[in-house]
Amino acid sequence: MDGVNMSASFDADFVAQVQAASEQNLALCYQCGNCTAGCPYTFAYDIPVNQIMRLVQAGQKHKTLTCKSLWLCATCESCTTRCPNDIDVARIMDVLRHMARCEGHAPERAVKVFWDSFLESVRKHGRVFEAGLLAKYVARTGRVWTDFDLAPRIIPKGKLALKPHPVKGLQEMEKIFKRFEEQGGCL
């Protein structure tokens, strides 16, 4: 981790917000490192999860919300399950990515595009339409389907439906998302 001037950049509001939204007491973390030891994604993270906990305690909002790790956490619940202080670490990771999203940070852009395309598919059809989701993802990232090698394996299996299976209550679905936006939610 690069050096940070703790006292100059301590953001008390940020600490309070994370605590309120996650309903967790961050002060309980004593840096035992259990969460990081069990985290299967540490190799891909720019900041390991225990250090993220430390950064939040220290009110380091910018450093925390701009890290890549938030976009790579798979919510595998290993950290939450193994924290000796019963801190729901995975929930804190979730809350941090909500905040990062609202502030416009997404250093792992492909991940965000994939998640966004997924939710748009849910909003539009009520159920995820896998082939449509992939098409949208490819169009947005400008990557030709990076899984091109998989096409000959999956297509003959008839497992990728070529048409969506929409729900009847499509308007209800749209209203869930619309109300969420009206209430100030960031999609």
Place this chain on the structure above:
Amino acid sequence: MRGHSFAYYPGCSGLGTSMEYDSSTRAVCKALFVELHDVPDWSCCGSSPAHTVDHVLSAALSARNLAKVESTGRETVITPCPSCLTNLRTAGHRMEKPEFRARVNSLLDTPCKGDVQAKSVLQILFEDVGLEMIAASVQKPLKGLKVAPYYGCIMNRPPEIMQFDDHENPMAMDRILAALGAEVVPFPLKVECCGASYGVARKDVVARLSSRLLDTAVSLGADVMATACPLCQMNLDLRQEQASQHSGRAYSMPVLYFTQLMGMALGVAEAELGFDKLCVSPARAFEAMAASTVANKQTERGSRV
């Protein structure tokens, strides 16, 4: 014989990439006198993308379905998919708080009370149907088939929410497979993550995590891996060659849903089990199993003479 009856939430992947999990689940439940009633007009639970965006939105996507179950008067809904299960259970858990429930309901047309229980198909097969009944229903024992049971990361975690089996060393699938006559190897990475939904955006990550699981199953001499999760199955089976490229070791490990193996042992028609939907065919493993059964019978007969 008293049967069971549950609301059933298939989950989106059941309509596509995990259609064989859905069809084998339905067939196995039928064979074990478990009635399934599809949740009327069920919609997506939002999976991971929803909870990474917002917890109220995520809960609302689940709660729309829980409210549908409430409208049918059923108390328990079951789902094969651990990701759907986590969302349904977490939504129910958080909605115990009236303030959270009110926020969720403010997004919905039909309010949700939040008192429907969600369980996995694995859980009800283990707890409600039970090993005794399963063992008694076996027609073709999986004798000689070495299976590595893989639960995935969130079937049992976090324990406060999932409330099922052990969170470090779950045994329900092990014991079901053993009741079917299979030889179950003690798989140490039962609850390790396979790479989840990062296959599309970060397949390097998935290749690394999945190859570790495949390596371990190979080193234990497993003939097949058994999974309970559509994402795990897809990462380990469809992406097996990507894992091979990453590790430099060629794998040919069949990765089946545990319900496919159950169906086979219970004598369910193959058409409903969807073995042809798997990328790595289990045919060789099954042939080896049949051969060893014949060999065993011959030795038995030989020793009797």
